[in-house]
Amino acid sequence: MRARERHVRARRVTEREVLLGVDVGGTTTSVGVVTRAGEVLVAQRVPTHRDGTGRALETIVELIAAVRREAEGRSRAIAAIGVGVPGPVDTRRGRIGEDVPHVPELAGRALAAELTARFGLPVFVDNDVNAQALGEWMFGAGRGACSLVVLAPGTGFGAGIVLEGRPVRGAAGFGGELGHTPVKFDGPPCWCGGRGCLALYASGRGIAEAARARLAGLAGAPLLAAAGGDPLAITAPLVFRAAREGDPAASAVVDEACRALGAMLGTVVNGLNPDVVVITGGVAESLVPLEAQILKRAGEYAFHRALALTRVTIVPGDKRTSMRGAAALAIYEMDRTDPRP
Numbered sequence: 365m366r367a368r369e370r371h372v373r374a375r376r377v378t379e380r381e382v383l384l385g386v387d388v389g390g391t392t393t394s395v396g397v398v399t400r401a402g403e404v405l406v407a408q409r410v411p412t413h414r415d416g417t418g419r420a421l422e423t424i425v426e427l428i429a430a431v432r433r434e435a436e437g438r439s440r441a442i443a444a445i446g447v448g449v450p451g452p453v454d455t456r457r458g459r460i461g462e463d464v465p466h467v468p469e470l471a472g473r474a475l476a477a478e479l480t481a482r483f484g485l486p487v488f489v490d491n492d493v494n495a496q497a498l499g500e501w502m503f504g505a506g507r508g509a510c511s512l513v514v515l516a517p518g519t520g521f522g523a524g525i526v527l528e529g530r531p532v533r534g535a536a537g538f539g540g541e542l543g544h545t546p547v548k549f550d551g552p553p554c555w556c557g558g559r560g561c562l563a564l565y566a567s568g569r570g571i572a573e574a575a576r577a578r579l580a581g582l583a584g585a586p587l588l589a590a591a592g593g594d595p596l597a598i599t600a601p602l603v604f605r606a607a608r609e610g611d612p613a614a615s616a617v618v619d620e621a622c623r624a625l626g627a628m629l630g631t632v633v634n635g636l637n638p639d640v641v642v643i644t645g646g647v648a649e650s651l652v653p654l655e656a657q658i659l660k661r662a663g664e665y666a667f668h669r670a671l672a673l674t675r676v677t678i679v680p681g682d683k684r685t686s687m688r689g690a691a692a693l694a695i696y697e698m699d700r701t702d703p704r705p
C-alpha cells in the first residue's frame with residue numbers, strides 16, 4: 365500500500381483532474397467535487413449523525429462514495445480526497461486527536477489510512493480551519509499572499525495559519541488554535557480548560573453565554589424579550605441585533621467581542637505579521653458592519669505600521685468554502701510531494 369500510495373502521490377494534480385473536498389462538521393457533513401481552480405462542480409450534504417451516534421464514519425464514507433460516483437459519471441478523474449475535521453489532527457501520523465467532541469467517534473482514528481484503504485486514492489486529513497486557511501490562500505481572499513491567518517468564529521472559534529506558503533500545524537496538530545489563546549489572563553474559565561480565551565468573548569457560544577450572564581436579574585431587558593423571555597433561547601445573532609437596536613447589555617457584549625478580536629489581531633499582526641487576515645465562520649456576517657470598530661480596537665494593541673500594511677477582510681463563511689478548503693489541502697499535499705523539480 366505504501367509503495368502504491370507513493371506512486372499515486374508522486375505527481376502534481378493536473379488541470380483536468382478533480383478533488384473530493386470533505387467537510388466534516390458537528391451537524392452536517394458536505395462533500396464536493398472541486399476543480400484545481402477551486403470551482404465546486406457538485407456538492408452533497410447529509411446530517412453527520414443521520415444514522416445515530418457512533419455511526420458518523422459510515423455516513424461520511426457513504427457520502428464520499430455517492431459523490432465519487434457522480435464525479436465519475438461526469439468522466440472526471442479524481443486525484444485525491446481532502447478532509448477537514450473539527451478538531452486537532454496529527455498530520456504527520458495521519459491521526460485525528462482525542463478532542464473532537466462534535467464527532468467523538470473519529471477520536472484517535474487514522475482516518476486518512478482508513479479512507480485510502482476504502483477508496484484507493486490518496487487521502488489527506490487536517491483540522492477544518494487549517495484546511496480552510498489553505499483554501500483562502502489558494503483560491504480566496506488570501507490568493508497571492510505569502511502569509512495568511514484565518515480567524516473563524518462559529519459556534520466555537522477555529523483558526524488557521526499559512527506562514528510563508530506552509531500551513532502551521534505545530535508539533536502535535538494544535539498549531540493555529542488561536543481561538544483558545546487568552547485575551548484576558550484573569551478572565552473566566554473556558555470550556556477548553558483554559559481561562560480568558562478569545563472564544564469566550566467572540567464565538568457564537570461565548571457571545572450567547574456572556575449575554576446570559578449579563579442579563580441575570582435584568583427581567584425587562586429588550587434582548588431577553590427578543591428571546592421570548594427564555595435566556596436559553598439567546599443566540600449570537602439575537603445579541604448583535606439587540607445591540608444594533610440599543611440594548612445596553614447586548615451592546616456591552618458586542619463591544620467586548622470587538623475588543624477581544626482587536627486584541628487577537630494585535631497578537632497576530634505583531635506576532636506573525638501576515639499579509640492578510642481573513643475573519644470568517646458563522647459569526648462573520650454579524651461582524652461585517654463592525655469592521656471599523658474591530659480595526660480601531662486592533663489599533664490599541666498592534667504596531668500601527670504593521671497593522672496598516674495588513675489586509676483584514678471579513679468574509680461570511682459557507683459550506684462551499686469549507687469543501688474548497690478540504691480540496692486545497694489535497695492539492696497542497698499532492699503538489700508538495702511531487703518529487704520532480
Ligand SMILES: [Zn+2]
Pocket residue numbers: 543544545554555556557558559561563
Ligand atoms: Zn478556551
